[in-house]
Amino acid sequence: xxxxxxxxxxxxxxxxxxxxxxxxxxxxxxxxxxxxxxxxxxxxxxxxxxxxxxxxxxxxxxxxxxxxxxxxxxxxxxxxxxxxxxxxxxxxxxxxxxxxxxxxxxxxxxxxxxxxxxxxxxxxxxxxxxxxxxxxxxxxxxxxxxxxxxxxxxxxxxxxxxxxxxxxxxxxxxxxxxxxxxxxxxxxxxxxxxxxxxxxxxxxxxxxxxxxxxxxxxxxxxxxxxxxxxxxxxxxxxxxxxxxxxxxxxxxxxxxxxxxxxxxxxxxxxxxxxxxxxxxxxxxxxxxxxxxxxxxxxxxxxxxxxxxxxxxxxxxxxxxxxxxxxxxxxxxxxxxxxxxxxxxxxxxxxxxxxxxxxxxxxxxxxxxxxxxxxxxxxxx
Amino acid sequence: xxxxxxxxxxxxxxxxxxxxxxxxxxxxxxxxxxxxxxxxxxxxxxxxxxxxxxxxxxxxxxxxxxxxxxxxxxxxxxxxxxxxxxxxxxxxxxxxxxxxxxxxxxxxxxxxxxxxxxxxxxxxxxxxxxxxxxxxxxxxxxxxxxxxxxxxxxxxxxxxxxxxxxxxxxxxxxxxxxxxxxxxxxxxxxxxxxxxxxxxxxxxxxxxxxxx
Numbered sequence: 001x002x003x004x005x006x007x008x009x010x011x012x013x014x015x016x017x018x019x020x021x022x023x024x025x026x027x028x029x030x031x032x033x034x035x036x037x038x039x040x041x042x043x044x045x046x047x048x049x050x051x052x053x054x055x056x057x058x059x060x061x062x063x064x065x066x067x068x069x070x071x072x073x074x075x076x077x078x079x080x081x082x083x084x085x086x087x088x089x090x091x092x093x094x095x096x097x098x099x100x101x102x103x104x105x106x107x108x109x110x111x112x113x114x115x116x117x118x119x120x121x122x123x124x125x126x127x128x129x130x131x132x133x134x135x136x137x138x139x140x141x142x143x144x145x146x147x148x149x150x151x152x153x154x155x156x157x158x159x160x161x162x163x164x165x166x167x168x169x170x171x172x173x174x175x176x177x178x179x180x181x182x183x184x185x186x187x188x189x190x191x192x193x194x195x196x197x198x199x200x201x202x203x204x205x206x207x208x209x210x211x212x213x214x215x216x217x218x219x220x221x222x223x224x225x226x227x228x229x230x231x232x233x234x235x236x237x238x239x240x241x242x243x244x245x246x247x248x249x250x251x252x253x254x255x256x257x258x259x260x261x262x263x264x265x266x267x268x269x270x271x272x273x274x275x276x277x278x279x280x281x282x283x284x285x286x287x288x289x290x291x292x293x294x295x296x297x298x299x300x301x302x303x304x305x306x307x308x309x310x311x312x313x314x315x316x317x318x319x320x321x322x323x324x325x326x327x328x329x330x331x332x333x334x335x336x337x338x339x340x341x342x343x344x345x346x347x348x349x350x351x352x353x354x355x356x357x358x359x360x361x362x363x364x365x366x367x368x369x370x371x372x373x374x375x376x377x378x379x380x
Numbered sequence: 381x382x383x384x385x386x387x388x389x390x391x392x393x394x395x396x397x398x399x400x401x402x403x404x405x406x407x408x409x410x411x412x413x414x415x416x417x418x419x420x421x422x423x424x425x426x427x428x429x430x431x432x433x434x435x436x437x438x439x440x441x442x443x444x445x446x447x448x449x450x451x452x453x454x455x456x457x458x459x460x461x462x463x464x465x466x467x468x469x470x471x472x473x474x475x476x477x478x479x480x481x482x483x484x485x486x487x488x489x490x491x492x493x494x495x496x497x498x499x500x501x502x503x504x505x506x507x508x509x510x511x512x513x514x515x516x517x518x519x520x521x522x523x524x525x526x527x528x529x530x531x532x533x534x535x536x537x538x539x540x541x542x543x544x545x546x547x548x549x550x551x552x553x554x555x556x557x558x559x560x561x562x563x564x565x566x567x568x569x570x571x572x573x574x575x576x577x578x579x580x581x582x583x584x585x586x587x588x589x590x591x592x
Contacts, residue, residue: 029531079480079505093480101480101504168483172440173447176394218484219559220577225438262435282562282576307530307560341530 001366002148003053008208011251011274011299013330019360020052021353021367024277024302024335029342037346049353050368053149058142058207060130060196062156064120068106086165087116107165110181117165121188123195130199142205151207153200153249155240156193158186158233159224160214168223175228183232190236194243201247209251210244212272217258219281226262234270241271253301257338259283264290268298277302279337288326299331304352306336309344313351320355327360334360384411384420387452391424394444396451403452413456414465417496421449425494429579432491439487442578446490467498469521469589472514472552474506476535481528484558487578488524495582497522507535508542515548522585525571527558536561537569553588555581 001009001017009016026045035041039048046054067085074081081091087107090100107117122128130138142151162185163171174182197210216223241252253274254267261283264275278287278300287303303326308319326332334356340349353370361367384406390399399421406416428445431437471492475485482504489499500518502510511523523543525536536556543549555573556566566574573584586592 091480101482168439169443169486172443175440176444221435221438223439225441228440281559343531 004148004150004208006052007055007150007333010330010333011209013296016330017366018362018364019327020333021050021357021361022054022301022333022335023049023051023340024337025339027339027341030340030344033342034346034349039346047368048371049350050357050370052368055150055152055209057152057154057211058138058205059154059200061128062154062192062196063161064117065122065125065128066120086161088164088167102164102167105165105167105170108170110178113181113185118188121192123188123191128192129196139203139205142207143203150209151205152209152211152253153197153205153207153244155197155210155212155244155252156189157213158189158193158236159216162186162189163216163223172224175224179232186232186236190239193240197240197243197247201244201249206247207249209253209274210240210249211253211255212240213255215255215257217256217260217263219259219283221259221261222263226266229263230266234266237267237270237272245271251299259285261285264298265294268294273297274299274301276300277335277337280305280307281337285337287323287332291326291329291331296329296331300326301333302335302337303332304334304336306338306340306344309336309340309348309352311348313348316348316352317355320352320359324359384416387416387420388424391421391445391448391452392427394441394448396444396448399448399452400455403455407455407459413459414463416456417453417460421452422494422496425449425491426582428494429491429582431579433577433579442487442490446494449494468496468591469585470498470500470518471522471524471585472500472502472511472518472520473524473526474502474511475504475526475528476532476539477505477507478535479527479529479532480504481526481558484528484578485524485526488526488557488581491578491582492524492585495585497582497585508539511539512542512546512548515543515552520552521589523552523554524581524585525554525556527556527561530560533560533565536565536571540569540571553585555584555588557581 003020006016006020010020031039031045064086068083068087070085071083072080073083079091079093081089081103083089088102089104090102092100106112166174244252251274252272253276254272255276257279260275275298278285287300290298290300303323305319308315323334327334350371357363357367387399387402390402403416407413425445428437428442432442473485473489475482489501493499500514500520502514514520515523525539527533527536540554553572556571557575561574563574572588575581575584
């Protein structure tokens with residue numbers, strides 16, 4: 001069974017040899033810090049840690065086209081002020097794996113939407129909908145019958161990118177100050193997503209899943225009311241998921257940190273059926289609890305409490321065992337609930353992976369070994 | 381002035397235009413601005429905070445209510461200043477060193493301001509010196525520390541230590557919050573209070589200062 005077949009089998013509750021062993025990456029600081037603990041400089045983490053092949057994402061650009069010019073506006077020593085490709089002016093750490101801090105937004109209101117953003121979000125822009133030899137080469141790879149890794153198609157964001165463009169305060173006030181514009185922004189984003197999905201899927205590509213991103217929850221819950229979410233966003237999620245379903249893409253995954261409890265059933269109702277990364281947090285999110293509430297229709301990737309990885313081997317082993325019944329049932333691939341932070345030690349992380357491979361991977365011979373030098377891995 | 385409840389309702393509904401208009405009418409009619417603040421605006425924001433805490437309203441509703449109150453307060457600010465009115469208390473707030481996240485900090489600041497506190501915002505990536513200087517220069521009553529990253533939690537401990545060394549812990553209460561922060565961590569570093577949401581921060585601050 002290869003990684004592609006295994007992913008599809010897990011997510012459809014079909015027989016499989018074992019769970020995929022996957023991760024969610026690392027903070028920027030983690031791997032450099034781990035070098036002092038024995039991680040080989042320059043090593044490929046997937047190979048070094050013995051991960052199964054991770055999913056590859058396909059599709060055309062869903063972002064602003066053309067993007068804004070990226071400009072360095074001021075060097076502040078440990079931080080710098082830049083204009084990003086999305087038009088937002090941010091201060092960002094040069095050395096920290098921190099989210100950039102928004103200073104100013106180009107998108108403020110109807111006028112700036114019409115002038116700077118709407119023209120960059122044309123669903124029928126021939127330059128957005130890729131063509132030509134490079135595109136044909138990509139298609140050939142995605143269409144390859146013996147492709148052995150899971151393929152995901154990007155299905156965008158209806159709130160997250162707009163929140164980034166307006167800022168949290170800006171988009172929050174927009175919902176009340178100019179609801180028509182808020183609705184138009186969401187509809188425009190959905191138009192682009194549907195057009196781009198059609199372009200790729202009509203070429204015959206059949207990915208194992210589609211991936212959306214929102215990050216619209218925090219430790220207290222959603223950043224907008226479920227009522228408004230239902231009224232404005234859900235109809236457009238349905239347009240996206242029905243497009244995907246028409247092309248037999250039935251695993252639709254959504255990346256949202258924070259406490260998702262209030263929105264998860266609304267996403268599920270709109271056809272988004274795989275929640276990622278089930279950030280455990282101090283609100284104690286638990287994929288087992290979600291499964292009890294929503295049944296097998298709701299699937300998960302994530303759910304391993306990254307904070308446990310900082311604790312004792314016994315605690316790590318208990319976390320792996322805790323999730324084992326759900327791994328066995330299916331519709332679930334465990335990964336740490338966010339990127340692994342630098343306060344997890346390399347030895348703890350390797351211990352976690354060995355436990356994961358023993359329990360979720362059933363210790364099978366087709367697992368890649370953990371923590372071997374790269375050359376040895378390449379032949380393993 | 382017969383219907384000052386309209387001011388309460390306007391702040392609660394986030395109707396800035398109406399809040400400002402009612403405040404202007406009330407001032408013109410000779411209503412004490414302190415009454416407008418204490419009996420209508422602050423109670424309305426308290427109700428917003430309670431609804432936020434109960435997940436009956438969300439960040440957008442909190443922000444538009446705060447904006448409505450801010451507009452109304454601008455109308456009465458000169459009158460309060462000329463009458464020598466003092467804020468409920470002064471709060472130095474910031475995101476601790478190593479952390480550039482400010483959304484949580486800003487929400488807490490908004491709610492505290494809505495509760496009648498004066499806010500001295502030292503920004504993000506703020507080291508102990510910034511907090512100590514602000515406490516001394518503004519004669520603050522509370523220090524509020526925010527962090528999103530687990531790796532910056534030690535900065536909170538460092539600031540607590542530095543406040544102790546500077547002899548300020550008898551003078552100020554310290555409250556902490558942020559996604560990785562828990563009551564256990566607050567107890568561990570000796571903070572006076574912790575809350576997991578912006579709405580509850582006002583009640584916590586009042587309780588710590590004995591203002592309830």
